[in-house]
Amino acid sequence: MDLVPFFSKLKFGEEKLPLGGFLSGFFGGLSGNQGALRTAFLIKAGLSKEAFIGTAVVVSTFVDFTRLSVYATNVSQSGIGDNIQLVVCATASAIAGAFLGNKLLKKVTLKFLQVVVAIMLILISVALGAGFL
Template identity: 55%
Template sequence: MEILFVALVAFLASGLTLFSGFGLGTILMPAFALLMPVEVAIGATAVVHLANNLFKLGLVGRHADAGVILRFAVPAALAAIGGAFLLVRLSDLPMLATYTAFGAERRIEALPFTVGLLIVAFATLELSPGFARLGFPRRLLPLGGVISGFFGGLSGNQGAFRTAFLIKAGLSKEAFIATGVVAAVIVDTTRLAVYGLSHFTRSFAVLTPSVWTVVAIAIASAFLGAFVGSRLLKKVTLRAVQIVVAVTMILLGTGLAAGLI
């Protein structure tokens, strides 16, 4: 049942992120966290995210704007290194607190607490009409890359800020989507390299084949979602879907931060 849930989440989130520029990592990570430790769930999500973005790159990458990529994605990659190393440090911190709820002891740990709060924050931003209309001038693209890349490296939640900074870059819809995909690929590659150089190499090595099966199913489902989404590119508006997803993410992020997930 959990595997089917992850597959459905990956399919829907991948289709969503093709339109919005963000959503897959934010939605998929809590689903993985139901099956594995949070630090491993973030790494597994990055694998799916990267694979899915490489697939989307083949679908729409030809429309990417090279100038925007240079000014936005390079600072994002550098900042992602800092965010990823902070993630590693948070995973090594001792437990923050314990309490009893629903007949069981619950543990609040630094990494799930931080990631949960970030998920709530990003979901709240997505609910905000003001943030949806927010756009920063083109000259601030390097700053946008730094902010987006840092949070991407820390928690995988990079797309909301990426969208806010790219939306006013004077790009066509196709170029906006393609440029965001290229930036995401660069950040994902960078943060996976950092994760691989950390203790995540050891964490992934002890995963059971069944968990790797879940990752493979999520990748296939995300590919299918991106393919279907690309066929609906000119027909679909997703504000209502984004609201439902954002509310769900607030609930999941709260549960993660509180040690319930």
Template identity: 55%
Template sequence: MEYILIPIVALLASALTFFSGFGLGTLLLPALALFFPVDVAIALTAIVHFLNNAFKFVLVKKHIVWKIVLQFGLPALLFSFLGALLLDKITYATIIAEYTINNSVFQITIMKSIVAILLIFFALFELLPKLKNLQFPEKYLPIGGILSGFFGGLSGHQGALRSAFLTKVGLSKEAFIATGVSIACLIDISRISVYFTNISKVKDNLNINLVIIATLAAFIGVYIGNKLIKKITINTVQKIVALMIIVFAIALGFGIV
């Protein structure tokens, strides 16, 4: 069953998140967790996520705005480590509510609530007419990188914040996608280095064949997304990002992801 469900999720999520710049891991991890222990699922997701971003990078690298990668990506990289260092001390100590549905326990934490509020705030910039044309000056890019990196290291949810911020700096649709992918690759490399110990611990349980199949399915999704990008406008991309951010923020706020 996992050889059917997981590749389908990987393909659809990869095609959809090609435009938004986030969400593959969010959708793929729960699917993998249905069939594997959580630590194995996290390792599998990390590998597929990194390979998928690397493939995206090859396809769209000519559109990367390297100045923004440096201004946004480097602070994100540095502060992701800081967030990761604080993870054990803060995340589990800030549970404000807990509930159960069908024997599954969901926790609402202060950190997730803060990220959810930030995400909805950014999403409103894409949906409210008075705010839609507002753009952030480049001098604020490091602040966006700090927020994205810090909360990414702390809770793993840096992609949505990154996309929310990059949609407001005046990039074309191609540059938005390519620049976001390059920053995501930087974060993935740092995450893989942190996860390496855990991956080595569970390597005997890793299903390499499933990793290959899921990665190939994700590659197909990227290919489809890359073809579709020529047929849509930056306004469509921004709306996709905004709607996905709101859905993600609600799920995050209620402890579902």
């Protein structure tokens, strides 16, 4: 929708934040795409780029801590020991992405973020539809 000029002017006010959070969390929980749905909503909430990214990071962190607490109860059965290289690579990638994102934040505009998010959502939906994800 961000790539269509009519929808690029669409905005959600602060009064819609609780509803948007509930709906993106609920449907994200059903589909496993919480981040994509949350981002699609937050990008239209009229936040500054710093508030947008900060909100996404804080919410993602809470979601991840919740997941980790569930996984920790079954760590011996989870097979994490068999996939330690994947865990280390994913963790290192997350840290590198956060570091790089912090450096790039000062150089990008919110419009650029909107276009990148729109393109990534399209790519993810195509990959899901094609069965790659």
